Amino acid sequence: MFMLSLPHTVSEPPARFDLVIRGGSVIDGTGSPARPADVGIRGGSIAAVGPGLGRGRREIDASGLTVAPGFIDVHTHAENVLVLPSAANFVRDGVTTVIAGNCGESPDDIGAFLAEAERRRISLNIGMLVGHSSVREKAMGGSFDRPPTFEEMQTMRGMVEAAMRQGALGLSTGLIYLPGVFAKTDEIIDLARVAARFGGVYTSHMRSEGNNIRAALEETLAVGRGAGIPVQVSHIKLSGDNNWGRHAEVLGVLDAARAEGLRVTQDQYAYTASSxxxxxxxxxxxxxxxxxxxxxxxxxxxxxxxxxxxxxxxxxxxxxxxxxxxxxxxxxxxxxxxxxxxxxxxxxxxxxxxxxxxxxxxxxxxxxxxxxxxxHGMCEEDLQAFMRDRHTMVGSDSGVRRAGKSVPHPRGYGNNARVLARYVREKGVLTLEEAIRKMTSLPAETFGIADRGRLAAGMAADVVVFDPESVADTATFVAPHSFPAGIPWVVVNGEVVVRNGKQTAARPGRAVRGRQCDAAETRPGGGAYEP
Ligand SMILES: [Zn+2]
Known part of the structure; x- marks a missing residue:
């Protein structure tokens, strides 16, 4: 594993690519089998994927390693990336794009947040959901254990619309948290309709992940049905010993909804403890x-x-x-x-x-x-059953970690590496290709990120290079501030952010915005929206 800067001499043709990742086993993110290929990058995009590509100005020797699309972590609380722009816990785990604003909480001004993220220069790409609790808190000022008034409902609709026009990817709820916990289903459907008009997704930290999970699932699906919006169950789990083993029931409800025509997906972190x-x-x-x-x-x-x-x-x-x-x-x-x-x-x-x-x-x-x-409230059997479901993607539920601060859940450092080590290599719960699909194309498709999540010409050059034999999470519940092993290279928008297992100073992250207009309108940049 080394990076060459090849001297340019008269006898050699000029390099065709800015960066070539050579000789690796390429897993393209779609679930297709691994194949030997080079990845050629020009500027911020993938220019070619195939065998025997021409020279790059710089090259990464990936022989013996797996080359995959950068991981997209759709369930994060990475709003704090503005103060911790290196986002080391994510990029060292192979994550090149995060979606923040989950579980009902988001910044007030999403347009300003995304612009600021790009202005300050962050290491990875970030997209944002508009949080229902944040909107509700602002609109209903101080008193929440009641339905909103007509005027407050209008204000909330306006806030969700503004966020979607600024590039939010959807609406999130956190229905165990204040003040979202006091909202009734019809209020959520009403706001989800606004997000749906802009092509958004509805993600929900449901009202129950334990005793009342059945009703909570039905409520989540009712929002999908009532608002005509794709639904994402956040951090799917079964909490409480008395609920362990109910995974078939939960997955059955979700499958039935899909059979009915709803678009339903879920994310999950690979630990039996929540936080x-x-x-x-x-x-x-x-x-x-x-x-x-x-x-x-x-x-x-x-x-x-x-x-x-x-x-x-x-x-x-x-x-x-x-x-x-x-x-x-x-x-x-x-x-x-x-x-x-x-x-x-x-x-x-x-x-x-x-x-x-x-x-x-x-x-x-x-x-x-x-x-x-x-x-520590879940069981391994349920975790594995949820992981096997093909609609489940990998999401850490973490914010950006400050090195050494407190004793947080280890998922912030090692979630993806843990899936690859424990659930692919050790337990065989997933194939490597399927695990990568859950970290890349499935999240990209679900959240409407058209130019990321696959290794193919024309896609943004977000790439992770790891060793499938040695990749491993090292963060534990006792000592969580520990980076994974076996992820030597991470590339974001064509720039190397992890080199030989060390983070570089590069900050090439961009904002990932939704389509920002409803289907009947033209794009802000001109031109009609084409679905
Ligand atoms: Zn949550």
């Missing part, structure tokens, strides 16, 4: 109105008792003796607790581990600014 705010263990009614309102309720003994009683039911429902599936990842008020299981954290803080003390600790942490947490 979100510790506040998820606290009832939504207690958190409504923000931290001041929450602390006020907490100070009221009757309200606090009601919260505790509801929270105490959760472990029992999941057939757990206590909150032993919860680990603190990023506790704002006491960093020493990061990485500890909740029972152990409770023992350190309170000297005892009974349920009441664990609940008290959760409430007190929330009152002091909250915490990120990791929840």
């Amino acid at each position: 979100t705010g510790l506040g998820q263990l606290i009832p939504a009614w207690a958190l409504e109105g923000g931290s001041v309102a929450f602390r006020k309720r907490l100070a009221d003994p009757a309200e606090r008792a009601r919260m505790s009683a509801e929270m105490a039911e959760t472990p029992a429902r999941r057939r757990r003796p206590d909150f032993n599936w919860v680990t603190l990842a990023d506790c704002r008020c006491n960093r020493k607790l990061n990485g500890l299981g909740l029972p152990e954290a409770t023992r350190r803080v309170k000297g005892q581990v009974d349920m009441a003390s664990q609940i008290d600790l959760i409430l007190e942490i929330e009152a002091k600014g909250g915490a990120g947490a990791v929840f």
Whole structure:
């Protein structure tokens, strides 16, 4: 593995390409079998894929390695790429495009965000969804446990339309989070209709991924049906020991919807633990109105008792003796607790581990600014069944990581490498070609990114070169800040961002925008939209 700058002499013909990735095993992203070929890149695009290509100004020797389209991670929270533009945890994992704005949360001004991302120069490409919770929060100012008024609904429609015109790829919801949790299905259908007019996708962190998953799936599909919009189930999973094994039921519901004509896909990260705010263990009614309102309720003994009683039911429902599936990842008020299981954290803080003390600790942490947490709540069998489904793509659910900060979920560093190592090489759950398809062409097609996700002439030159024998995630739940092994080269828009396993200073990332007009209009750049 080396990169040559060939001296240009009179006797040699001029290089035909800016960069040639030579002698690798090419997997083009469509699911077609690997084949030996070179990849020739000119400017930011792939100029040719085939055997025996002419010389490149620079060349990468890919013999013994697999050459694939750069990975497209459709489920991220990478809005923080503006402050961490190298996005090292993504690019070192082979990711060349991320979609942010998932689970209902997005920046206020998506056009400004995308422009800023390009102005500041980031290492990878980024697309954005408009988040329903963000829109709802802005339109309904302060009071959320109610339906929107007519005027508020109009405001929300206008905000979704503005976002779609600025290039958003679709609408996302997070129906376990405030304030989205209080929205009824008809409100979501109404807003999804706006996104649908602009060719958008509807992605949903559903209202339940456990006991009530059936109803949650039906609601998600109802949005697809009611709004005429393709639907993406975010981070598909079955949470809670009592729900383990229900994968056939879940996949059956999704298959039936497809048979009916709905476009339904899903994304998944390759771990049996999830991660979100510790506040998820606290009832939504207690958190409504923000931290001041929450602390006020907490100070009221009757309200606090009601919260505790509801929270105490959760472990029992999941057939757990206590909150032993919860680990603190990023506790704002006491960093020493990061990485500890909740029972152990409770023992350190309170000297005892009974349920009441664990609940008290959760409430007190929330009152002091909250915490990120990791929840070990899924089973391997369901994970593999969801992974095998051909409509499932690979998505990390991660933001850009700040090296060494707190003890976050390892998915942010190693999700794609883990699929390739554990689920392709070790367990044989997927073929290599199928795994790559789930990281490339399937996400590109689902989110309408026409010029990425395949290795073919004319496509953007986003390429990852990895060793299928040694690629491996090295990030663990205990030590998550660790880059994968076996991914020596990553190219974004024709520029090398990872060279011999080290990130370069290149920042060639671009904004990935949707079509920005509805089907009846002309494109902002002129010319009619052609479906
Ligand atoms: Zn989510």
